[in-house]
Amino acid sequence: xxxxxxxxxxxxxxxxxxxxxxxxxxxxxxxxxxxxxxxxxxxxxxxxxxxxxxxxxxxxxxxxxxxxxxxxxxxxxxxxxxxxxxxxxxxxxxxxxxxxxxxxxxxxxxxxxxxxxxxxxxxxxxxxxxxxxxxxxxxxxxxxxxxxxxxxxxxxxxxxxxxxxxxxxxxxxxxxxxxxxxxxxxxxxxxxxxxxxxxxxxxxxxxxxxxxxxxxxxxxxxxxxxxxxxxxxxxxxxxxxxxxxxxxxxxxxxxxxxxxxxxxxxxxxxxxxxxxxxxxxxxxxxxxxxxxxxxxxxxxxxxxxxxxxxxxxxxxxxxxxxxxxxxxxxxxxxxxxxxxxxxxxxxxx
Amino acid sequence: xxxxxxxxxxxxxxxxxxxxxxxxxxxxxxxxxxxxxxxxxxxxxxxxxxxxxxxxxxxxxxxxxxxxxxxxxxxxxxxxxxxxxxxxxxxxxxxxxxxxxxxxxxxxxxxxxxxxxxxxxxxxxxxxxxxxxxxxxxxxxxxxxxxxxxxxxxxxxxxxxxxxxxxxxxxxxxxxxxxxxxxxxxxxxxxxxxxxxxxxxxxxxxxxxxxxxxxx
Numbered sequence: 016x017x018x019x020x021x022x023x024x025x026x027x028x029x030x031x032x033x034x035x036x037x038x039x040x041x042x043x044x045x046x047x048x049x050x051x052x053x054x055x056x057x058x059x060x061x062x063x064x065x066x067x068x069x070x071x072x073x074x075x076x077x078x079x080x081x082x083x084x085x086x087x088x089x090x091x092x093x094x095x096x097x098x099x100x101x102x103x104x105x106x107x108x109x110x111x112x113x114x115x116x117x118x119x120x121x122x123x124x125x126x127x128x129x130x131x132x133x134x135x136x137x138x139x140x141x142x143x144x145x146x147x148x149x150x151x152x153x154x155x156x157x158x159x160x161x162x163x164x165x166x167x168x169x170x171x172x173x174x175x176x177x178x179x180x181x182x183x184x185x186x187x188x189x190x191x192x193x194x195x196x197x198x199x200x201x202x203x204x205x206x207x208x209x210x211x212x213x214x215x216x217x218x219x220x221x222x223x224x225x226x227x228x229x230x231x232x233x234x235x236x237x238x239x240x241x242x243x244x245x246x247x248x249x250x251x252x253x254x255x256x257x258x259x260x261x262x263x264x265x266x267x268x269x270x271x272x273x274x275x276x277x278x279x280x281x282x283x284x285x286x287x288x289x290x291x292x293x294x295x296x297x298x299x300x301x302x303x304x305x306x307x308x309x310x311x312x313x314x315x316x317x318x319x320x321x322x323x324x325x326x327x328x329x330x331x332x333x334x335x336x337x338x339x340x341x342x343x344x345x346x347x348x349x350x351x352x353x354x355x356x357x358x359x360x361x362x363x364x
Numbered sequence: 365x366x367x368x369x370x371x372x373x374x375x376x377x378x379x380x381x382x383x384x385x386x387x388x389x390x391x392x393x394x395x396x397x398x399x400x401x402x403x404x405x406x407x408x409x410x411x412x413x414x415x416x417x418x419x420x421x422x423x424x425x426x427x428x429x430x431x432x433x434x435x436x437x438x439x440x441x442x443x444x445x446x447x448x449x450x451x452x453x454x455x456x457x458x459x460x461x462x463x464x465x466x467x468x469x470x471x472x473x474x475x476x477x478x479x480x481x482x483x484x485x486x487x488x489x490x491x492x493x494x495x496x497x498x499x500x501x502x503x504x505x506x507x508x509x510x511x512x513x514x515x516x517x518x519x520x521x522x523x524x525x526x527x528x529x530x531x532x533x534x535x536x537x538x539x540x541x542x543x544x545x546x547x548x549x550x551x552x553x554x555x556x557x558x559x560x561x562x563x564x565x566x567x568x569x570x571x572x573x574x575x576x577x578x579x580x
Contacts, residue, residue, distance in 0.1 A: 206576050261527040268523050273514045282513050285573040286524065289506055292565050296531035300558055304538070 029341025036335040040182040043327070047072040048170025049137035050102075052125055058144035060112030062094070069102045069127070069135075070170060077130035081106045082158050083123045083141070089114065091123075092156040113149030120144055126158070133163030135170070169325050173242055180238045181328065182335045187231040188256070190339035192298065194224050194347070199291050202284040214280035215358065217287060218270070219351035221263055223343045228260040252310045255297040262290045262297075367447055371455030375431075393423045393471050401478045412479065413540035417496070417533055420471050421526075427463050428504035429521050431456050432512035449578040453505070453571065460505050464497035484546025491549075492539040495556070499532045499563045506570040509577050535559045 020027075050068040057063050067081070075098055083091040095107040125140035168178055198220035205213040235253065236246045247253065269286055273279035302310070379386055396419045400407075407415065435443075443452055472493060483489050507525040514520065535555060542552045549556070 206573075255531075258527050258530050265523045265527055268520065269510070269514060269516075272516050272520055278513070281576055281579075282510055285577050286510055288573060289510075289566075289569055290528050292562065292569060293528045293531050296562050300562075301531050301534055304535075304555060304558070 025341055026345050029338055029345055032334045032338025033342050036182050036186075036331060036338055039331045040179045040335070043331075044167050045071050045176060045178070046165075046167045046170045047129070047132040047135050048172070049125055049127060049135055049140070050172065052137065052140045055140070056120075056142040056144070057108075057110055059110050059114040059146035059149070062107065062109040064105050064107050065141075067104055067106055067125070067127070069104075070175065071132075072102050072127075072135075073129060073131045074098045074104050075101050077132070079104065080128040080159060082126040082128075082156075083108060083143075084126055084158075085116070085121055085123050085143075088152045089116075089123075090154045090156065090158055092158075110143060111149075111153055111155070112146055114143070114146050114153060115149035115151050116143070116145035117151065118145070126160070128158070128160055130161055131163070133165075134160045137172070166327060168328055177238055177241045178328075180234055182331050184231060184234040184238055186332070186335040186339045187227050187234065188298075189336045190343050191224050191227040191231060193340050194220050194227065194343050195291065195294060197344075198224060199288060202287040205280060205284045206288075209277075209281075211276070211280060211358070212355065214284060215354045216347070216351050217284065219347040219354060221266055221287070222350050223347045225260060225263045225267075226346070227339070227343055228256070228263065232256060232260065250310060252302045255301055259294055259297050262294060266290065367451045368455045368458070371447070371452065372459050375455070375459045389423060389427050389467065390470050392426060393419060393467065394474055396422065397471070397474050397478055407479060410537075410541050412475075412482075412544055413537045416471065416475055416540060417537050420468055420496070421500070421529065421533065423467055423471065424464060424500045424504060425518075425521060425525060427467060428460050428501065429508055429511070429518060431460055431505060432508045433521075435512070444578065449575040450571065452578070453509075453574045457502060457505050457567075457570075460501035461498055464501045465494065468493045468497045483544050485543045485548065488547070488549060488552065489540060489543040491556070492536060492543060495559055495563065496532075496536045499536075499559065499566070500529070502563065502567050502570060503529050503532065506566075506573070509574060513577055532559065532562060535562070 048070045049072075050070050052068075053066045054063070079096055079098065081093045081096060083089075091108055091110060093106045094109055097105040099105065120142045122139040123141055123143050125137040126134055127136075128134040171178055198217045201213045201217035201220065204210075205217060232253075235256070239248055239250070239253070240246050243250070266283060266286060270279055270283045273282060400415050400419065404411070404415075472489075504525055507521060507528065511517075511521045511524060516524075535558065539552055539555055539559070542555075
C-alpha cells in the first residue's frame with residue numbers, strides 16, 4: 016500500500032459505496048407482489064370469479080395455488096385457476112355457506128403461492144360477509160407455501176419501484192444531519208481558537224449541507240409526486256426540511272453582508288451555532304408532535320425499520336448513509352481547499 | 365444587578381420620551397388586525413391562532429429590531445467600556461421580554477375586541493402568550509445583535525430570524541389552537557414542556573455566544 020492510498024482510503028470507500036448504492040438500488044428487482052383483486056367483496060355461500068393482477072410474477076411459468084385467509088383460522092382454496100398471462104389470472108372461489116365470522120364483515124388476505132416466485136400476500140385484499148350461523152374455523156385444504164431465497168426488494172402496493180428512492184432520499188437527509196453536526200463542531204472550534212481555517216471548513220461543510228438538502232428535497236418531491244399525488248403536499252416534514260435549508264441559505268446571506276474577514280467568521284459561527292437549536296427542533300421535535308404527516312414513522316404510519324425495511328434493503332440502506340456522508344465530506348474538503356487558495360490569493364494581492 | 369436595572373431604566377426612559385414609537389407599534393398591530401378582520405370577517409380556531417401569531421411576529425420583529433440596531437457605534441463602545449456583555453444582554457433581554465408582554469397583551473385585547481373572545485381555556489392561552497413573549501424576545505434579541513454587528517438592515521433581520529423562529533411559532537400556534545378548543549393543561553403538557561426546553565436552550569446559547577459577538 017502506498018502512502019497516498021492510506022491517506023485517502025475513505026474517499027475510495029465513499030465513492031465505492033455510492034456507486035454500489037446506485038447499482039444495487041437500481042438493478043436488484045422487486046419481489047413478486049399482488050397489485051389488485053376485483054371484486055373486493057363477497058359473501059358466505061357464494062361462488063365467484065376474481066380478477067387478480069400481479070407484479071413481477073410468473074403465473075405462466077409454474078404452478079399457482081391461491082388462498083383466501085383470515086388470521087390463521089380460515090383458509091379458503093380455489094376451485095379453478097385460469098392463467099391469462101404472466102401477471103394476470105382469474106381465480107374461482109366458493110365461500111363456504113357455514114362460515115360464521117366474528118363481525119358481519121371481515122377482511123381477508125389473498126395468498127398466492129407460485130413454485131417459482133414463492134408465496135406473496137396481499138393483506139386485507141377483500142371483505143367477506145359472514146353467514147348467520149356456522150363455524151369460525153375452516154380449513155378447506157392444507158396450504159402449501161414455498162419459500163424462495165432470492166435477492167430482491169420488498170413489493171409495496173403504494174410504492175412499487177419507487178421504493179428504491181429509500182436508498183437516496185433518506186441517506187441524503189441522514190448525511191446532511193451528520194455534516195451539520197460536523198459544521199457545528201468547526202464553528203465552536205473557531206470561536207474557541209479563532210483560526211480562520213476552521214471557519215473555512217465550516218463554510219465548506221455548509222455548502223455541502225445546502226447541496227444535500229436541496230437534493231433531499233428534490234428526491235422527496237419526486238417520491239411525493241408518485242405516492243401522494245403532488246410535488247408539494249405541505250406535509251410537515253417537507254415544510255420543516257425546506258425551512259432547514261432556508262436557515263443555511265440565510266447563513267450565506269449573513270456572510271455576504273459582512274466585509275471584515277474575522278468579524279464575518281465570528282458572527283457567522285455564532286449564527287451557525289444559534290440556528291442549530293432550531294434545526295434540531297425542526298427536524299426531530301416538530302414532526303413528531305403533529306399528527307398530519309404522511310411520512311413513515313409519524314402520525315400512526317408504520318416506520319421504516321420494522322417490516323418495511325427488510326434485510327436486503329438494510330444491506331443497501333446503511334452503506335448508502337455512510338457513502339453519502341463520506342462523499343459529502345470529500346466535496347467539502349475540495350470546496351475548503353478552493354476557499355483556502357482563494358483566501359491566500361486575496362491576501363497576497 | 366444595579367447596572368442591569370440602570371440599563372433597563374435607560375431603555376424605558378428612551379421609549380417613554382419617544383412615546384410616538386410605542387404608539388406606532390400599537391397602531392401597527394391594530395391596523396394589521398383590522399386588515400385581517402376585513403379580509404376574513406369570521407375565522408376559525410386554526411386560522412385564529414395562526415393569524416394572531418403572524419401579526420405578533422411582525423410587530424415583535426419591528427419592536428425588538430431596534431434594541432441593538434437603534435444604538436450608535438459610539439454608544440456601543442461606551443457600553444463596552446462600562447459593562448460586561450452578560451449585563452448588557454440581561455438588560456436588553458429583560459426589557460425586550462417586557463416589551464413583548466406588553467405587545468402581546470395589546471394584540472390579544474385587540475383580537476378579543478374585533479373577533480370576540482371565543483377561547484375556551486383562557487389560562488392556557490395566557491400561559492402560551494407569556495411563553496411566546498419570552499421566546500420571541502430571546503430569539504429576536506440574539507438575531508438583532510447578530511444583525512447589528514453585520515450592519516444589516518430590517519431585511520437581513522427578517523431573513524435571519526424567520527427560519528430560526530419558525531419551530532417556536534409552530535408550537536405556539538398549536539398551543540393557541542388547543543386553548544381555543546378548550547383543551548386542558550394536562551392535554552398539552554408535553555408541548556408546553558418542549559416549548560420551555562427550546563426556550564431554555566436558546567437562552568443558554570444566547571448567553572454563551574453573546575460575548576463573542578460583542579467584541580469587535
